[in-house]
Amino acid sequence: MRHIAHVLENDFRNFFRYKWWLVGLISMNLADLFIMAMVYNRMLSPEVTRQIKSYFDFFAPGLTVTGLFASAFMIGREVNMERRREVHQYMLSLPMTRFELAFGRVLSGGLRGMVYMSPLLATCFAFIGLPTLNQLFIILVVLFFLAMGISGLSIAIAVSTTSLDKFVTARGLVYYLLFFCSSVFYPFSLIEQLGLEGKFPMILVTFARINPLSNASDLIRSFLLGTPSFSPEMVVSVLVFSAVFTTFAAFAYIKLIERA
């Protein structure tokens, strides 16, 4: 445990080294909410307004998940840089097991995501409403596991790519697939409707349904807005994603940095 705490300390120091960069990133997220979402609020069709009432309220939970994704993914950039600059040789020489090192990295990525996401979640509560204590607990647990899964995914990509360009390209592809094929920006019912009308491939509709980003956003919406209604599937989807990518990233990290 002590060794994992050292890895966490190191990664958090790196995280706060970029504090102004984080402030910039948060202001971008807030611009999305207070400018883009407010304008879209005026543009919704009456049919969608009946479903989601306000785009601002609908988008705020999605934005929290967007922020969580961006910050939890940052650990991958650092791991990729360490690999390119061969800092990983030093990391491997530290007096700790490979598992402690790998798990510490995934955990710190997840916790950093949670720290970054907190002001966005607080903004969401301030403007939409507060959840009950139990609901808050479930939201935090689910978001923590989501952050761990994203951190694992980014580390797995970082150790499998040899250059920053390849990492950035892979990150872009993952981002666009996970975000635009989810209910972060628009309700799942619309994606489903397009699928039924044959305007959207059904395989992508299924992907959007099981997408952990959809489920995490909808979980917050279900507690704060009442729609969509809560389902245990939302929690299960995130837990499965987290379990798969945390385990995969830990093993990939151990195997690939030893080989590098």
Add this chain to the structure above:
Amino acid sequence: MIAVEDYFRYYVGGLSIMTLYSTAVFIGFDIYEEAEHGVFEYLLSLPVTRKQLVIGRSIGGGLRAFIYVGPLICVALYVIGTANPINFLLALFSLFLFAFGVSGMSITLAVAIKSSDRFDILMGVLDALIVRLSTAMYPLGFVREANPLYGWIANFNPVTYAAELFRWGAGIESNLSFENPLLPFLGIVMFFAFFTLLGIVLYDKTIEGGGWQ
């Protein structure tokens, strides 16, 4: 989902401009890389004036952005179609000026700030504000309705001018913010002239004697 007539085509037009803006900004990051790798000294030793260097870099950055965004503009045109080729060529010319202006702005800020971290943050924030407070994603009427201040800023935003001119050139007449295309065109010319001039002055003042470091 959106109650705006022909929103898909409207958005495709705006998307091309957002990408053009983001790509043209990249020249500023190159300046830091050149400084880090010592290429800056080489550029200063070339037999060209400082003025030519800034203008050349602005045009280079703009052209590079255009080449990068070219395929996207082609796809956009395929989706939107063009009603009047002459209007479109005029719009394309103004987009060139817009891309040069954005490159000039990026160079000006990069030279003035001197820290790649601060520049990165500033460009991120600027990108978020300049794109969202424009008509790249939504018509001006809705921006004004959401907040009059947002509408006022969007009215003087070069991204708004570029997006409106591109849509005008492509023949998307509904939801245009300006009745006369000359107004956004003049806005873009002023934006281009201002940042190219400022870039020249700042470049001249800050780079001598290692002042850019």
